[in-house]
Amino acid sequence: MKQFFALLKREFLEWRTVFFVVMGLYVLLLILLAYGSFRLSGALDEHGFSFQRNGREMILQFDQNGSGDTLNVPSDQQGRQFTITDQPKQILEFWGHLLRTILVAVNFLIILLAVFYLADAVFKERSDSSTFYYRSLPVRDSTILLSKLTFGTVGILLLSFVLSVLLVFYIHLMVPGKANAILLANGLSLAQFKYTDLIGDWAAFHVLQLLWLGPFAVYFLFVSTVVKNRPLLTAIGVLILLALAWRYIFGPLGVPNPFTGNFRVFNQVIQDQWLSVPETITSRSTIELFGSFGSYIFSLRSLISVAVAGGLGWGTLYFYKRNIEVS
């Protein structure tokens, strides 16, 4: 285990520059978000939105057309269900979509990092001959490969999870006071988002990614072990050719393309689970924007993914033992 963690640490040290670049992009994203929030706040001011609490009575004022319309929400009605008027619904949807988009954007960015890492992980040590050094150590080939695979999957998805959750809280902090006030007026404060559900569901989503994208991860590592040059281009090129060939051969028969199909189902999961903001919502109730991905984890698709990843993993180990150098 000590060796395994040393190998993981070594992977991080070797790839930290790439990580720092990703972190840089992440920070840039945070800055853009802060700027966006600032602009939103300004836009709300411009449209004359204001919120006051008078005793137990909430007063929402919006003066978009200079009409000075005021909506008083009496205290005895604050527990009832309100129909969300257009403007607040847009704001609520904005935040709902923003949360989802940000989570997926960070996740996608980190998955790109995983693709770059996995395609180069073995190839790099073969091309600079350092593979001879690692193989001169008392450590099994399978442990070396497992450390790379763990780093490129569990490690990177963990990074994605932590960063995206941090980002959600960042957004929460960055909500401009006025926007939150309007949401509060409709019983839709961001505080009502059930964050524990969100984080739990997001974690389950990552486990699902690990299972369903596992074969792709091992595939990239496999290519990195086999090719003599350009592992990333080769891996992507072969993947595209395979997808096209599959579609050409099996398309008319309706057999799903296993590659694009994987992503289609993935997208479907997001569509199913991450519902749009409902038209009506009960004041003070918890808003469950995020469903559970748990049911998808224990599925036939997961089982097939594990089996395919296992087969590719065996092939990767086989070629790792044989393909030492790239020349």
Add this chain to the structure above:
Amino acid sequence: MDVLIQMEKVHKSYGRTTALDQVTVNIPAGKIVGLVGPNGAGKTTMLRALTGLISYGGKIKVLGMEPKKQRADLMERAGVIHDVPILPPWMRVRQLLDFQEQMHPGFRRSRCEDLLQRTSIQSNRKIKHLSKGMKTQLHLSLMLATESEILILDEPTHGLDILFRKQFYKSVLEDYFDKNKSIIVSTHQIEEVEHILSDVIFIKQGQVLLYDSVDNLHRRFIQVVVPAQQADALREFDPLTETSRIGRKVFLLENVDPDKVSRFGEVGKPSLADIFVALMGGEA
């Protein structure tokens, strides 16, 4: 004496090229064995097979272990230096020591640091910024500070200057070798290692031409330097080689009693390089 390496009918081909051709050798422990052969003779292939880096036909046991299946276990008791720099170029020297310490239970960090203090290698430097000689020095320090029973060196001084090459082998002898340890060193520059070898293997086109102790070789082969007019007399002994040296002739003879030829000229020990060239048929 314990057998260190057993090779039995070991065979390895790359496509149509045979790199090792039914090699059978048994090497006892406590020796410094030179693996000598011209470029492409199969030296590197043999050492890679011994360290479990490549697949092969036949049977190999090193320290009682089968390298192909037990490479990780074997590497706990063996050190290897290759002919090219293999240390991760992105690491700093300090990070390399950290890594080696975590990966190899036999690594003694303080000893490595002591060895490095004799050099100009600084711990915060990146390996990629070190010269080739420094990289080899660093790797050697790493190996010398790691407990092992056998050190396998595959042309370790390839591309380095003569001063460094001499210093390298001096360190190997003084800081590593004792009767409980063994060294196998491959080279095609035999004159460099001749003085440290106890045994030698001559290899050509994947076949072992000769495996013997250096002492035996010096008993088996003699060199006779005679005036040119005595050459015909020496030719009667069926010399392996005959070369000219400013008005004199130099003969290499095999299995000839020195007393029988001493009356013709000076009898001496041939260098391993001379024996090697003779056995290679002038192809060295």
